Amino acid sequence: MILLLFGPPGCGKGTQATSLAEKFRIPAISTGEMFRAECKAGTELGKQASAIMQAGGLVGDDIVNGIVASRISRPDCKNGFLLDGYPRTVPQAQNFAKLLAERGLPEPVVIHLDVPDSTLVARLTARRQCPKCLKIYNLQSQRPRTAGYCDDDGSGLLTREDDQESVIRDRLYAYSRLTGPILEWYGYARVHTVDGAQAPALVARLIEEAVIEATGTIPVAARY
Ligand code: AMP
Numbered sequence: 001m002i003l004l005l006f007g008p009p010g011c012g013k014g015t016q017a018t019s020l021a022e023k024f025r026i027p028a029i030s031t032g033e034m035f036r037a038e039c040k041a042g043t044e045l046g047k048q049a050s051a052i053m054q055a056g057g058l059v060g061d062d063i064v065n066g067i068v069a070s071r072i073s074r075p076d077c078k079n080g081f082l083l084d085g086y087p088r089t090v091p092q093a094q095n096f097a098k099l100l101a102e103r104g105l106p107e108p109v110v111i112h113l114d115v116p117d118s119t120l121v122a123r124l125t126a127r128r129q130c131p132k133c134l135k136i137y138n139l140q141s142q143r144p145r146t147a148g149y150c151d152d153d154g155s156g157l158l159t160r161e162d163d164q165e166s167v168i169r170d171r172l173y174a175y176s177r178l179t180g181p182i183l184e185w186y187g188y189a190r191v192h193t194v195d196g197a198q199a200p201a202l203v204a205r206l207i208e209e210a211v212i213e214a215t216g217t218i219p220v221a222a223r224y
Contacts, residue, residue, distance in 0.1 A: 001026060001080035001215050002106060004087070006183065007113030008175040009168065010124040011196045012203060014136050016113065017084040019204050023219035024211070027076045030084040033134060034067055035059060054161055056170030058088060058178065065095045072099075083108075089178045090185050109214040110186050111207055113196030117172055124168045128157040142200075 001024060005013045014030065021028035035053060038046030045067075049059050068086050071077070087093040100107065115123075126139040130150035137144050137157060145151050162171060183191050192210035196203055208219060 001211070001217055002100070002108040003080075003082040003211065004108045004110050005082060005084045005113070006111065006179070006191075007196055008115065008117075008120055008179075009171045010120040010127065011113040011115040012200060013084045013113060015142075015200055016204060016207055017082055020207060020211070021082055023208065024080070024082075024217065025220050026080040026082055028082045028084055029068070029071055029077075029086075031064055031068065031086040031088075032084075034071070054167070056162060056167040056174060058174055061089060061091045061095070064088070064092060065099075068096070069099055087182060088175075090181055093182045093185050109211055110183075110191045111210060112183055112191050112193045113203065113207075114193050115196040119197050120172060121165065121168055124163050125165055127163050128159060130155050131158050 003020065003024075003026070005017055005020075007013050017028040017030065020026075035046070035049040039050045039053070040046070045063065048063070052059050064086060068083070072081055087096050096108075099105075122140070123138060126141075128137045128139065128144075129135070130137075130153065132153050132155040133150060135150060135152060136142070137150075144157060148157055149155065150157060161167070192207075192214065194203060194206045194210065198206075212218060
């Protein structure tokens with residue numbers, strides 16, 4: 001099973017990706033997290049990506065295609081995987097389709113989380129993340145038990161550098177300009193659109209139903 005989770009920054013992709021990965025026992029791969037890890041490790045790739053990310057732009061297609069091709073070759077992807085944040089441009093989608101065909105892998109299930117811009121800006125400026133376990137919190141809707149600290153490991157929560165309002169606007173613009181057309185490229189008939197402005201548990205259920213309908217696979221948690 002190959003799942004692609006689409007939607008603008010702040011639509012809840014990260015939260016939904018984690019829960020889907022657990023339910024369907026597949027790894028959730030976030031290209032954004034991969035780049036943040038490279039930046040933190042101070043690698044050459046991290047240095048290149050860091051300036052682009054801070055400005056709210058997109059890392060070059062060739063670089064992203066390369067890291068995804070190598071990541072999905074790892075053994076944990078043999079029963080499928082979920083991609084969060086890739087493909088993000090039509091050329092990336094074309095490259096990914098070619099890659100799947102070359103490797104004899106099934107066509108992906110395309111899930112689109114739809115959320116209005118005003119909700120996204122409010123959500124993103126309130127978003128905090130644990131730098132250690134990467135768990136995401138929201139000061140409006142998913143507060144940590146102790147203000148400012150991760151529930152799971154007690155680390156101090158941080159605001160991502162690209163969650164400043166001016167950068168958010170640039171990221172939403174990049175999304176609408178480059179990523180929106182991907183849904184057109186896949187064809188709306190193939191895309192499962194879910195209203196992502198609803199409560200996270202309801203969004204999770206709607207996505208799960210769409211995946212079951214598309215693949216016939218029942219999530220592990222629902223088998224007993
Ligand atoms: P995200 O965590 O998915 O919002 O990604 C954070 C940042 O990483 C984005 O704003 C981009 O700069 C970069 N990035 C992540 N995925 C991609 C991608 N598929 N193509 C280009 N840039 C990406």
